[in-house]
Amino acid sequence: MWLNNMKITLSENPDPTSQSYGLAQIVEKLANRLTPEESLSTTTVRGWPSAEYFIKVLPDFAEVHSFIGICSRYVHPLFAGESGVDQKCGNIYWHFREVVYEHLIVDGFIRGYKKWTFHEECTYSGTSSTINPTYPDTDYHQYVRQDDMEDMLRDAFNMRSHGEQSFPPDFIISEDCNITGNVFCETGTSAPNEEPNEEAAKFYNLLNEMNEELYEGSKYSKLSFCIRLFHLKCLGGWTGNSFTMLLEFLREMFPFAKIPQSCQDMKRLIKDLGLGYDKIHSCPNDCMLYWGDQKNQQSCHVCGKSRWMNSNTEYVNTDEGGAQLRKKPVKVLRYFPLIPRLQRLFMSSKTAESMRWHNDQRTDDGLLRHPADSLAWKSFDSKFPSFASDPRNVRLGLAADGFNPFKIMSTSYSTWPVVLVPYNLPPWICMKQSSFILSMIIPGEKGPGNDIDIYLRPLIEELKQLWSGVETYDVLRKENFNLRAALLWTINDFPAYANLSGWSTKGRYACPCCAAQTCSKWLYNGKKFSYMGHRRWLDENHKFIFQRTLFDGTEEYRGAPKQTVGSEILFMLKDINFSYGKMNQPPITQKRRRSRDESDDESDEEDDPNEAELWKKRSIFFELPYWEHNILRHNLDVMHIEKNVCENIIGTILNVDGKLKDNLQSRLDLVDMRIRRDLHPQDIKVPDAYASNISRCVSFKDRRLYSLKSHDYHILMQDLLPIALRCCMSKNVTSCIIELSNIMKAICGKVLNVEELEKVQDRAALTLCNLEKIFPPSFFTIMVHLVIHLPHEAILGGPVFYRWMYPIERFLSKLKSYCHNKRYPEGSIAEGYLAEECMTFCSRYLEDAETRLNRPSRNAGLNDHDLAETYLFQSYGEPIGKVEIVELDDISWIQAHRYVLFHHDSMEPLRNEYKQILRSRARSQRLQHREINKLFTESFHEWLSQTVWSGKDVNDEIKWLSQGPNRVIKRYSAFLINGYRFHTKYRERMRRTQNCGVVVNSSITSYASARDSNPVEGNVEYYGLLTDIIELDYYGRWKVILFRCDWADVNTARGIKKDQFGITMVNFSRLIHTGQQLMDEPYVFSSQVKQVFYSKDPTDEGWYVVLRNTPRDLFDMGNGSRDDIVERSETLPFPEQNLDENIPSTSTQYQWVRDDVNEDIYE
Secondary structure, eight states: OBOTTOOOOOOSSOOHHHHHHHHHHHHHHHHHHSOTTOOOSSOOBTTBOOHHHHHHHGGGTOSHHHHHHHHHHHSOOBTTEEEOOBTTTTTTOEEEHHHHHHHHHHTOBOTTOOSOGGGTOOOEESSOSOOOTTOTTOSSOOEEOOSOHHHHHHHHTTOBSTTOOOOOTTOOOOTTOOOOSSOOOOOOOOOTTOOOOHHHHHHHHHHHHHHSBSSTTOSSBHHHHHHHHHHHHHHHTOOHHHHHHHHHHHHHHOTTSOOOSSHHHHHHHHGGGSOOOEEEEEOTTSSOEEOGGGTTOSBOTTTOOBSBOTTOOEEEEOTTSOEEEEOOBSEEEEEOOSHHHHHHHHHSTTTTTGGGHHHHTOOOSSOBSSGGGSHHHHHHHHHOHHHHTSTTSEEEEEEEOOBOTTOOTTSOOOBEEEEEEETTSOHHHHTSGGGOEEEEEEOOSSOOGGGHHHHHHHHHHHHHHHHHOEEEEETTTTEEEEEOEEEEEEEOOHHHHHHHHOBOOSSTTOOTTTGGGOOOEEETTTTEEEOOOGGGGSOTTOGGGGOOTTTTSSOOOOOOOOOOOHHHHHHHTTTOOOOOSGGGSOOOOOOOOOOHHHHHHHHHHTTSOOGGGGBSOOOGGGGSTTGGGOSOOEEOOHHHHHHHHHHHHHHHHHTOTTTOSSSHHHHHHHHHHTOOGGGSOBTTEEEOSSOOGGGGGTOTTTOOOOSOOHHHHHHIIIIIHHHHHTTTSOHHHHHHHHHHHHHHHHHTOSSBOHHHHHHHHHHHHHHHHHHHHHSOGGGOOHHHHGGGGHHHHHHHHOOGGGTSSHHHHHHHHHHHHTOOOTTSHHHHHHHHHHHHHHHHHHHTTOSSOOOTTTOOOTTOOOOOHHHHTTBGGGOOOEEESOOEEEEOOHHHHHHHHHHHHHHOGGGHHHHHHHHHHHHHHHHHHTOOHHHHHHHHHHHHHHHHHHHHHTTOOOOHHHHHHHTOOOSEEEEESEEEETTEEEEOTTTTTTOSSOOOEEEEEEEEEEOSSTTOSSOEEEEEEEEEEEEEEEEEESTTSOEEEEEEEEEEOTTSTTTEEEOTTOOEEEEOSSEEOOSSSTTOOOEEETTTOEEEEEEEOSSSTTEEEEEEOOOTTOOOOOOSOTTOOOOGGGTOOSOOOOHHHHSOSSTTTOOOSOSSSOEEEOO
16 A cells, blocks of 8 residues: 555554554454455365464464565455555555565564455444354444545545556655556665654544544544534534534534544544645735745735735744744745645545546537637647647636625725636536635735735646646546646636736727727717627628717727737737835825816827737736636636626616716717717706616615626526517617627526627627617626627637636625634635635545535435336326325316326237227228317226226236326425425415416417318427426326416417517416316426426516526437537527617617606706
């Protein structure tokens, strides 16, 4: 058994007594593991070797070879070698038999090694270490401990047996080592009397805790108990004090158990399983890090500031009990080394396979489901084929953002964590918090700003090392390989985009994609820039190109700007020097009011800027040898863009103070631009052209939406806002907002199509151009402009949910919860993350325990495969609430049973047979096709029962089904299935949520008339409200879950219609398939339905708008066919708008002023 970085203690004067005693133990253990037919070729008692015998014969060393032969049979050999169980080798080194023979004679057997942990012996609990697992009638009571603690220790310390060894470069081994194959070793000799190094001491300490029983006869060791209990603390968010109180109570209740005394004692016990972090001092002005060659400097070489606080020293207690003076640094960066964390992903048997998922299990059908499908990933692979040749090489994303750890908005403090995301993992794991790697915590109290590069230096150096590769053990392949890693892109909000990229995201050239070609105009009255000019993305012959009055008063002949590539940026900035540190920044002067002439002069010069002067710095990422070749280096954050766009729309419509984009200043800017004369102020009386009274639905007092978060705006933008506007705004405004909603929803889909995204790019340009015709220039902030670049970035980077800030923000919120010590927020967060990281690793080895990794989602339902097989049509799920036992009436029983018979594949031959019988009868009675189907529906179940029980040769399955279900059924009021939560209409009558809406796609037969002999089959979507959930029981053999619903009449215009925007609406005042007639079909299988919810239309009484819902954790991974895609209606609920028809094309047809609202008067 090999162990990294470990040395053993040699015995100078071996004690023959202790040697004999140790060998007696091992022989006694072998006696319990041998079969009765096997024995040594010596004098034995009842055919078994005895410990006493070896004690007698060992002085002559005659039987040591025979003893080693038995060991090789039951302790797995490595190339005919043996694990050194002597004191010299300490179960670390492997040698050939001759060497082991010599070591046993000279040095003796290792002390204290009673349980063969290193030689594949299962760890048993009990009073004896010599339990025989072969015979069940043994006097010892055998406990097999739960959890895989042994594998956890092996993975944590990179220790393997059976040839699964790996070595660090500085590994020391004995001179006589001669092992080949997949085992790497270096020649070296361990010095006598040398103590175990730090890693070895940690391992031995944990090994002792693993072998130490919690109490006599317990199935848990002390280590497994501590890990389980501490895992519950992390999972439940217990405080340290409450956890200590629990330990004290457990110790009082179980005084015989070896339970730690406090939370700190338990942390000390398990902390060695973690990876730790480094503390790096930094300049208080963010000029430098005291790291590397500058580690011992006492002051900053840039600004001269001292490294230490003014108090200069602080008192700390020493181990001897005295006090010692220690200097206290001003700022401390807490850095979490990346290399050991990436190595652990491959050293752990629980994660190694997942790190190859992107290559081994990903569906490659041309659709974008994962970053590995994106153009950026493939372009990187083609540029660096040696990196792409090994699928184990890691692609990373970097996210950075600041937050206030004190949760007090009045306190100005900003802590900046930097998080890494490994993209090798599958989608359902990749963006979970357990997969994120915290790289560093940049201290506050102010954010680093452009000086963030100073703090990123240790990470960049590690990334450079990872580009060359580090030796790592792959537990899946059982080999060492050269692990490499590369950074694909960064994830950040728009201000952090500037800090990481070096491009200023403020001012005239705020767009990092358009760069120097950004089209902007200073609004003299609004005191800000307007970013319009979206006609550049239209075809050169589009009619909008020549329209002046409807836009900014000019014709547009420029083409779409080309994005600057990395190599061009690097070339521009190669000779420019940038300085870091807060002291080197120019002082902030009072803003000077721009004159109208200066604004006009700047607008004339905007077409010919020096792009190199627009960069604030050369990003430190360009030090990476591959960074300039990445085609997508920094991501625009869809989350914040969508939030700000929706905020602009709502603020303008609801006339929200501070968010309104149509005010007096906006109208005065229209005067300056000499456009839209109908909106120019007349006697200081301005009509509120875009506001409406829907604000009263939110807040009657001040017409505002309160406490909206980013996700609230996400829901408003993509679902609710288009529905609300269609009732109160003009057709041209609503069409544009619906189309903008469609664009955002298309970009946010989990499965993307490059061809569709190219069309979305054209639609985005056309939509923004139409918005320019409707809203004033002040509406077009930089966030609105960035929408034009989102479809192209989706083509380059793949699905948005791998690249937006939602999961990162949730992770930062988790880090904020670790801040219990307000005096040292960064240290508190670091310690909390280390505990969470350690428990995440350990929880992978816990059996039958709920962890963050296997915790089911809220609506996941049960996952019992054995029980699911008894349910037909995959209708198995998890019922919620009280179960009622009721009896079905005759009609309901027939309808439910008939629905099962009509959809079971085994019934197909019998259904065809009965239809043929009815057709033969119909010839004499001259029955039409529709009448035959009616007879078949009403009587098939009776004919089947009579036919089967009259002796027809059918299988057992048909026999069980033909007799029908039990009339006594189970009734539920709520049910979980396929990630959906369904409630009956009665259950949620007093609830604020709606879970009773369902939709079923069914194939029906349509008749043109009663005498139509050529019916047409087609798929129809049925919309309904869930009223009942029942479970049919076919007398213990089969079960079926059925939903009964109130179905809207989708066959006529009185039950379903589309409004002027193509949005589906349904009416439940008139229903079909009510269940009152025998021919009705009110039931469907639980597995057939999908969930929808209905929004009441305020203008059309009785009608509801249909909105679709998809499960949160549903991932469509496809089967290699382009036909296997989630329906597009689930990702684009609103039809595409024809903006050319809905919006006037000339200014004479355009009406900007609304006559249904009062004017606002400004004095």
